Amino acid sequence: MTVFLLDSVRFAVEHRSAGRATGPTLQVYAEAPENRELLRFDCFDRGAHWHLDPDGRDLVTPLRDGVDSIEWVISALRADLNGYLVRAGFTPKPPLAADRVVAVLDRVEQAMRNPPLDLDAIRPEMRRPSLGEKWMTYPEDALPAWVADMDFPIAEPIRRVLRTAVERSDLGYPIHPAPTDVPELSVARMEQRFDWRPDPACVEILTDVVQGIVVALHQFSKPGDGVVIQTPIYPPFLGSVRSTKRRLLENPLALEPTGYGIDVDGLRAAAAQGARMLLLCNPHNPSGRVFRREELDTIAEVVLAHELVVVSDEIHGDLVYSGHRHIPFASLSREVEARTITLTSASKAFNIAGLRCAVAIFGSEPLKRRFCELPRHLRGGIGVLGIEALRAAWRHGQPWLDQVLAYLEANRDYLEGFVLESLPGVRFHPPQATYLGWLDCRELSLDCDPHRFFLERARVVLSNGAGFGSPGRGFARINFATSRAILSEVLERMRKALQDRV
Numbered sequence: 001m002t003v004f005l006l007d008s009v010r011f012a013v014e015h016r017s018a019g020r021a022t023g024p025t026l027q028v029y030a031e032a033p034e035n036r037e038l039l040r041f042d043c044f045d046r047g048a049h050w051h052l053d054p055d056g057r058d059l060v061t062p063l064r065d066g067v068d069s070i071e072w073v074i075s076a077l078r079a080d081l082n083g084y085l086v087r088a089g090f091t092p093k094p095p096l097a098a099d100r101v102v103a104v105l106d107r108v109e110q111a112m113r114n115p116p117l118d119l120d121a122i123r124p125e126m127r128r129p130s131l132g133e134k135w136m137t138y139p140e141d142a143l144p145a146w147v148a149d150m151d152f153p154i155a156e157p158i159r160r161v162l163r164t165a166v167e168r169s170d171l172g173y174p175i176h177p178a179p180t181d182v183p184e185l186s187v188a189r190m191e192q193r194f195d196w197r198p199d200p201a202c203v204e205i206l207t208d209v210v211q212g213i214v215v216a217l218h219q220f221s222k223p224g225d226g227v228v229i230q231t232p233i234y235p236p237f238l239g240s241v242r243s244t245k246r247r248l249l250e251n252p253l254a255l256e257p258t259g260y261g262i263d264v265d266g267l268r269a270a271a272a273q274g275a276r277m278l279l280l281c282n283p284h285n286p287s288g289r290v291f292r293r294e295e296l297d298t299i300a301e302v303v304l305a306h307e308l309v310v311v312s313d314e315i316h317g318d319l320v321y322s323g324h325r326h327i328p329f330a331s332l333s334r335e336v337e338a339r340t341i342t343l344t345s346a347s348k349a350f351n352i353a354g355l356r357c358a359v360a361i362f363g364s365e366p367l368k369r370r371f372c373e374l375p376r377h378l379r380g381g382i383g384v385l386g387i388e389a390l391r392a393a394w395r396h397g398q399p400w401l402d403q404v405l406a407y408l409e410a411n412r413d414y415l416e417g418f419v420l421e422s423l424p425g426v427r428f429h430p431p432q433a434t435y436l437g438w439l440d441c442r443e444l445s446l447d448c449d450p451h452r453f454f455l456e457r458a459r460v461v462l463s464n465g466a467g468f469g470s471p472g473r474g475f476a477r478i479n480f481a482t483s484r485a486i487l488s489e490v491l492e493r494m495r496k497a498l499q500d501r502v
Contacts, residue, residue, distance in 0.1 A: 038088035114399035122483035150481035155400035174384035231469030288431020318349035337363035346393035357386030435481035442474035458497035
């Protein structure tokens, strides 16, 4: 139970079940000396209702089906908490101040929407059977640590909107994306998280980030044009360049003793080879680097000098660890912004990639106009569940993400310690963001690639580093977004496989 105090009133939030119904309950008490319940709001997923208790009577009022009961309760109390208390037989003296009521109810709403998580409880049998490729591609004796899905339960605000839509059979055609509040919500998210306020008129809803990359390549370059990519890189970057018949201009990141950095001279040389575009990944996948301001400024100098269009994949921007800060590339300057298409989504941080909804944020109206010259229906539509899940994540899911991010950071630190102590010959620079570890296995001198070795010898599935470009050969990517129990088993299997090969 979570308790909040406001002068003579106490709010208590508890997540509970009542028969087949589950959800949060908000109880409002008069503080000492009375210490009695005045109001109770049972915001269950079935049969939501509220109680008014003046002078010992229990007056129950049902809430209409299909209404977000939490939103109804919080809105009603924000508008007239003092009035509700008087109706319940309690008159606060002096009346509760409106600004303090709003502040406390903001915290109450977060607690109601986001129950505590037990991330340690996840076990393989809870993940199978699955609709996703992570757990179903390989046999059951292999532990998957490859595809960038988290094994954690999705945030309750997202689960709630999906459940409501399904139970009401509310799966018809969605409202056309243009009238939704997704553009304004995207801008608010960027401002709140990254101190960047783009123009909501320059936001476009997409199916996913990779679609944004492919469409941008199609619209801002032609076959044979050069596209700069900093490898090792998320494989769809490379696949998109190949499938659109553009020319790959590879600018490998420089692997130094302290981790990966920008090869500035290499970037300039690549851009000078007839480059039209730069595909940027920040935070970077698979290295986990969060590029510093001075690094981004260096990239920006090259972009402006060669008049490149930048497509910046910033989907991991919400997954940054303590001591680091994500800086949107478009926020560097007006000149840089005008040349940048920023791609992001709630899908990675909130583990809803299967719902297919992302946004493109254009730094200028001409960029958006040219991008959207490709007919919308050629890109495909966006489902109502994807739109509603994104809205729920960005409006109400941050407390969930805060809990998950703290757990991921602890897993990252555990992984770092295990590699250092128990996987001799493996080098690892702990990521500053993402939930992906990039393991340098070259010193192991394996007789095959690390992916195959650990699959065959340890029954552990990692991502093959070779798929991230030529600098990834001899590497493997591990996904540590799982329970500590599963992560420990994955690492122990890897340790034993290396030990047994000697």
